[in-house]
Amino acid sequence: AQSVAQPEDQVNVAEGNPLTVKCTYSVSGNPYLFWYVQYPNRGLQFLLKYITGDNLVKGSYGFEAEFNKSQTSFHLKKPSALVSDSALYFCAVRDGSGGYQKVTFGTGTKLQVIP
């Protein structure tokens, strides 16, 4: 069975500082990895994905994520946090080996950027 762990319920960071939101995964086949963001009273919005290729992927709003196969991690990063980045972030994994591929989400990490 595949799984996603987001070990931090909440991450606090000062505006202008770099931020990291952690994610580790477990999947039997090739991992397809995703980050989504949820602003209050809104649905989830796609941020970025890793399918294959470069381990560092860039996404929307200046976010990036690094795929680390040996550590089975896919941490979300941003060089300089904005107050408007405050939201709930979800990591998700899918087995890309073929056939029907269910997506499994983590429990979410609340990011609070302090002015």
Add this chain to the structure above:
Amino acid sequence: EAQVTQNPRYLITVTGKKLTVTCSQNMNHEYMSWYRQDPGLGLRQIYYSMNVEVTDKGDVPEGYKVSRKEKRNFPLILESPSPNQTSLYFCASRDRYEQYFGPGTRLTVT
């Protein structure tokens, strides 16, 4: 505009009163699914559909039904709602990689 729509956005109902939450997408996606979001549990998949007339259970299907008679629509049916189905519900459709989520339906069952 490419989007997934859900209705209603908010619903308060009583135990046992059948309800339907509608979901529609305009992106011609074959794959659609329903999730519920609960604090500390993240998103859990209720049902999914690979195409018209093809549906299957997700992780938490008990107490829910779905149908997929048309490609664009994927309604969620609660035949006899109970208080433990109070939650935030999301419909999503998917292209090859990315999922597109609706705005959510906040359901309260008293």
